[in-house]
Amino acid sequence: MNNSVFFGALTVAGLAAGAAAAGTLDDVKARDKLNCGVSTGLVGFSAPNANGEWEGFDIAVCRAVAAAVLGDPSKVEYVPTTGKTRFTALASGEVDVLARNTTWTFSRDVDLKFEFIGVNYYDGQGFMIPKELGVSSAKELDGATVCIQTGTTTELNLADFFRANNISYEPVPIETNAEARQQYLAGACDVYTTDASGLAATRATFDDPSNHVILPEIISKEPLGPLVRHGDNEWGDVVRWTLNALVAAEELGITSANMSEKAAGTDNPEINRLLGSEGNLGEMLGLDADWAQKALAAGGNYGEIFAKTIGEDTPVGLARGLNAQWTDGGLLYAPPFR
């Protein structure tokens, strides 16, 4: 029934195969569109709204990169990926950058041949329990039934943690967060464990959030960051420094409100270099001099994006914690723009 399109597609495939792959930066510019791999839906991080527009913390990275490279944050083609398809999508060139709350691990970086260009959210695995259980530490969870998503690193972390503390647990395998929520509320498990950001987002949807507590123990390191393919360092630099620009802008006090004022030139040479009124950092990246201005105009600096999508005033309600600037006791530390 669809022969026309089918053969059309075949023809297109044949023609496209002829074009040799240039650098990703040139590809994106030629296409005038950034292909950004995102999650099919994760509260606060990426979700389509009622009009089909994508919103969230990971989406903000895509928008900033598109703005820096193409000058327009809306020139993004969001490619929804699942946990299973995400790495092939990136490796095969279907997406230029994967911004899908992916944990930076050794094997993904080295063995799968990807390049994590930084960390945009420091997460960690936590536990949520009903308050009436009267447990105040994860070490008291001996014999508990635990709802756990199968086939993820959280499953392995959980086994390690309980073994190290010499206590036992009974896993209740579940597939998705929605299922976990139902099981947990129905009392099928005493404990729900996943990334702390996910726990907070899930707890916020409860009828009575105050009756559930997230235990203080964080049992794993989950540095989530955008990644690109190995071997195209110019493109990796563009994405890395776009993210760094968002972080540095917060540290330097550049917000979307005062940016145009500061872009005219300030007494702080680093701000001037970042915003392009001094030096030629943009040129070195192969972008316009005001690339960072455009990236910042897309959604504001790191702190503004955080507050808008997952911060304490949003339903997700995450505190900055580890994701505060290094000057505030967090881990965010952008290398100097020099």
Next chain:
Amino acid sequence: MSDISFVRTEMLPPKDPPASEVGVVGWARANLFSGWFNSILTVVSLYFVIKILIGLIGWAWVPTWSATSLPECRVIFEELGRSGHNAGACWGVIAERWPQLLFGFYPNGYEEGTADLRWRPVLAFVLLFVALAPVLFSDKVPAKLIYFTAVYPFLMPWLLWGGTVWTPVSAALGFVLGYVVYKALAQSTSELIGLIVGVVAAFVWWLFVASLFSSALASVVPLALESVESRQFGGFMLSITIGVVAIGLSLPIGIVLALGRQSDLLIVKTLCVGFIEFIRGVPLITLLFVASTLLNIFMPPGTNFDIIMRVFIMVTLFASAYMAEVIRGGLAALPKGQYEGADSLGLNYWQAQRLIIMPQALKISIPGIVSTFIGVFKDTTLVSVIGLFDPLNLTNAIRADADWNGLVWELYGFIALLFFVFCFGMSRYSMYLERKLQTGHR
């Protein structure tokens, strides 16, 4: 003899049967309370049915249609004096998201400078029934409508994907070309040579000439719809598109495969058996993963082979293999005499198939065919595993909106209802068709 005889001159009207034997009471006595055991069962079942209904209606009948988030629904429940996680249905999510569940990310005119194009899938859907009418209800619509059915396979992609009108036209011309070549050669040389050269000619046209032809005509007569990328398809529109394509293509391919499997030609038979057994030996999910990930790796970098097109191909191949076996069952059920009868009339192979074998075999296979159709339509939800936004995957995306996080029953209920309408419709049609084609062999 006195005059005592009394002869009734008219018949008494028959009395109504006793009230306990007819109507609701009679039916209930016969079916629900025919003995003490059944009576107990009825009462117990009624108790549970009513209990469930009360719970369900109480849950569903709440004024939450205009709520804009789950917390707002909770406020409404509190005003009603209810609490708990399942206090009531939060229908606001359906009110806000039903266009998305139906159309996915199809351009809705929200972004400035874009038009609302959702009338196109709607029109394609309506025209689908017009195109199907001569096939499904051949005795109730004008026979001329069959020409529209022939045009529809080219019209539908144009409506959905847009682009220049000359692409579908040139694709259709490929079929015309192939047929003309076949006709010309079949008369002057042999049928087989005509068939082969005709197919080759059509493929040469599609692969090398068609795109030039359509772009040349497009520059002269720029008649085009705004094009829409496959990535923007979603929701029921995606399910129905995949379902219609797979159903529409799998029946003819399945017939050919079934005939091939029964063929005496060794190569044809081996190919068909190998194909059918291979496809039936792997789960659909595996094929979808192949379409989504493996093909990406095999093809040269930068190749952009439309993901939905890959899914179409995989689902169609999958459905065809099952269809072939269903039709083979129909063929096997025909008595040998039918084949011999066809031979004795001097019909050649294709005439015999067209006039005698297939009409009977297909009629026998109707329940199996429709079951396969329904199965394929429901299997389209599997595309969520490769990141396409079918209705089920959309529920995930909708829950990722902090406003609606945590809603399950409303969304799944809505989707289940729509799927039920389609599948039940197909099932009823197949029963109608069976009755219509009933010629009393049994």
